[in-house]
Amino acid sequence: MPLRIVVATGSSVPIYRQVVEQVRLAAATGRAKAGDALPSVRTLAEELVVNPNTIAKAYGELVREGIAEAQPGRGVFIAAKRSVYSRAERARRVEGALEEFIHEAVCLGMPEEEIRALFEKRLSRADFKQGEDKP
Amino acid sequence: MPLRIVVATGSSVPIYRQVVEQVRLAAATGRAKAGDALPSVRTLAEELVVNPNTIAKAYGELVREGIAEAQPGRGVFIAAKRSVYSRAERARRVEGALEEFIHEAVCLGMPEEEIRALFEKRLSRADFKQGEDKP
Amino acid sequence: MPLRIVVATGSSVPIYRQVVEQVRLAAATGRAKAGDALPSVRTLAEELVVNPNTIAKAYGELVREGIAEAQPGRGVFIAAKRSVYSRAERARRVEGALEEFIHEAVCLGMPEEEIRALFEKRLSRADFKQGEDKP
Amino acid sequence: MPLRIVVATGSSVPIYRQVVEQVRLAAATGRAKAGDALPSVRTLAEELVVNPNTIAKAYGELVREGIAEAQPGRGVFIAAKRSVYSRAERARRVEGALEEFIHEAVCLGMPEEEIRALFEKRLSRADFKQGEDKP
């Protein structure tokens, strides 16, 4: 089973980003293992009824990030785990989302304990091994 | 004093959103009270050296959110407090941002404790009384 | 002077890569400073007589790498230096080129001392502060 | 024994290039001598489980480089040693790869000593007698 990818075409988050994040997640949680093949650009494009370029853009990003490797003429594969990201690099990348969350909450007048409670509740639901797909 | 608004043109967050959030925050924290006047679109546009359309768009959003009320020919005013937000209403509104943050972090392979540390660090910097605007 | 970019359309290295590397280099050597504006996508596309998408692709990569920041409606700017890359990340990224060089040299029967001499000669010509453009 | 050739289908370097480089190396190091036969296109293709076109392309390149000679109807053979390469000729051939490596490193902000350390580490792993093929 070559990794199932689904997208919500109605969403405001770009299709190519949805693809990138699903693969990134699958690789991070171990659902996709090093060497696993991704669906071919054209195949996935047909399946999702989007333009092949959109998929190519997503795969290109995964390759540049080192999460996948492209073997021209053969396909795209999950790369050997390369110690993932450094702590600082990870922090930098989620910084924006954290900022947005705290800012929103404070703007709405949410008290500190309520923010923390919400955060802990969600964190406890997070799956660090297998899933994390929004149900 | 008709509510001081500042924007960072260097920031990557859209100017109109900066304006919206500052007013929203001021209303949420009590810095701006019901009935207080917002600066006129043209005045504020000149002061911030931005396009009047940008301010108009921000004010429009505030009106749609029920935070401000436009009184044609007179100006825009902070709306009567809609009983603030209920706990559930607040939770609903920040849910998306929380989701995004946790999702991003997990995708990048960040372990639970690291996510919590980042969150607490940022939370400790938050100002629950007066500011929260990115300096 | 908003950073001069030139490309060799005849080269086998993709145009968008040429653009990425020139900007990356300029940022690394200090020739382009944080906050400096890049030429607009459309402007540069006209100047280089290439499709705007090609430039957009290059800029997008720079943004994802954290070298530049896009401010929709305003333009693309060199980002504040974010501690650049970690040592390990840098090593990972040049690994391929190093491998290629050593492999080529060994294949051609070049003795160790000759490889080292060639390397040191080229390294001594490298400019770590201002230039590095292939003359 | 007609020269053993192995390829790593998992590698990101094209198969035909792996073949070219192995033969080139074998010729450079003396492992393959002038007049030695290369495996036939079809034999090798079957052995490596790759498309015959791929092997034909590799052999074609070797012939163009003067490393091998095709004798129609008989097969492909290692060419008479063209007095190996002169020092200058060797230098010219690896120049591009060296340039690429140094350029990349400098672009990424890698300091001189770090570049040298990386280079020396890799050089110490190089095998100047028999292998150099990526295992």
Add this chain to the structure above:
DNA sequence: GTGGTCTAGACCACG
């Protein structure tokens, strides 16, 4: 005006 996303379709290298 700016950048961001997507579609459609082309050509090339690789297998």
Add this chain to the structure above:
DNA sequence: GTGGTCTAGACCACC
């Protein structure tokens, strides 16, 4: 068949 690059042109959000 595979992915990689480029062109052309569209629509959107933002200023």
